[in-house]
Amino acid sequence: MGFFENLNIEEVGQELITILTTYGLDVLGAIIILIIGNFISKKVPQTLTKIMDKRNVDKTVVHFLGSLVRMSILIVTLLLVLAQFGVQTASLIAVLGAAGLAIGLALQGTLSNVAGGVMLLIFRPMRVGDFVEAAGHSGTVKAVNLFTTELATPDNVQILLPNSSVWGSAIRNFSFHPTRRVDFLMGISYEDDINKAMDVFKGLIAADERAHKTPEPVVVVSNLGDSSVDITVRIWCDAANYWPLKFDLTKAFKEGLDGADISIPYPHVHVVKD
Numbered sequence: 001m002g003f004f005e006n007l008n009i010e011e012v013g014q015e016l017i018t019i020l021t022t023y024g025l026d027v028l029g030a031i032i033i034l035i036i037g038n039f040i041s042k043k044v045p046q047t048l049t050k051i052m053d054k055r056n057v058d059k060t061v062v063h064f065l066g067s068l069v070r071m072s073i074l075i076v077t078l079l080l081v082l083a084q085f086g087v088q089t090a091s092l093i094a095v096l097g098a099a100g101l102a103i104g105l106a107l108q109g110t111l112s113n114v115a116g117g118v119m120l121l122i123f124r125p126m127r128v129g130d131f132v133e134a135a136g137h138s139g140t141v142k143a144v145n146l147f148t149t150e151l152a153t154p155d156n157v158q159i160l161l162p163n164s165s166v167w168g169s170a171i172r173n174f175s176f177h178p179t180r181r182v183d184f185l186m187g188i189s190y191e192d193d194i195n196k197a198m199d200v201f202k203g204l205i206a207a208d209e210r211a212h213k214t215p216e217p218v219v220v221v222s223n224l225g226d227s228s229v230d231i232t233v234r235i236w237c238d239a240a241n242y243w244p245l246k247f248d249l250t251k252a253f254k255e256g257l258d259g260a261d262i263s264i265p266y267p268h269v270h271v272v273k274d
Contacts (some may be wrong), residue, residue: 019245041070057122065118109145117146117161132176135165146187179212180242182235186253187228192262194221194229200256201233208252210245212236228265 010251022132045066122146125134130141133149137159139151149166151159174180188197205217215236233253234258241245257264 006011015105018061022118026084030081032106033077033080033084037080041077044073045070056124086234099189112161112164113147116146116165116167117148119167120144120149121146121165125171126173126176130173132174133172135161137161139188174238174242178237178239179236182237182242182246182249184233184235184246184249184253185222186231186233186257187225187264188257189263189265190229192229194231196260197257197262200262201231201253202254204249204252205233207233208245208249210237212238 046152048063048069049066052065068173069184098141119231120126128141128146132138132141134149134151137155138150139157139159142150142152142158147163149161149163151161173268185203186197186201188194202217203220205211205219211217212235217236218232218234220232221229223230235245237251254264
């Protein structure tokens, strides 16, 4: 009871009034800033998510960018609250900037992979299931993550490529367009009938339903070589039929030329005896 007996109610009340007068507006302002900052930190990522969903941006990128934006807004809100109480935030910002620069330099390779992954997932130069050539490697795209791109070679060997090398290189996407052109270069002997050979090719192409009629297949004499007359054949087909058509027609062309008694020349080795 001694403590309460010695307590001066008037002095306590006066002290509370002084504190409220001195810091009340600052506290109220800080609370308002926190409320507004928290609202914006939720609203902006939600709006950004809706926009990216409409553009079919990958969910990984949507979540990553949403979290990054929310964190940035909360940091700015905290700095504004500190400034409301008279804290000099300039030095704090400088410290955070220096720390961020140091971390960025230490994680330069990782951050470049993240940046490359974000660009790949936003612009979508390739999708899962596409057959591509990138960074010197070819394969079917299995996954595009924030750090790496996973490919599978035709013999099902896994290849993991850093996103920075993929985004920084030329990307050849063989599955991007719905159609592809199949090219053949067939050589016949100079003694054989060119028109007869060309008719064989045209007949085999017309009999294959996978070969498109438009654009019209091209069968032309493209070169007079040292030992053969070269005939170029170009056929358009669905991208999914590229390899089956190429394999089947390669066999059919050879059998067709054999059936028409047209020879395909090949190098001969002559042995000279002393």
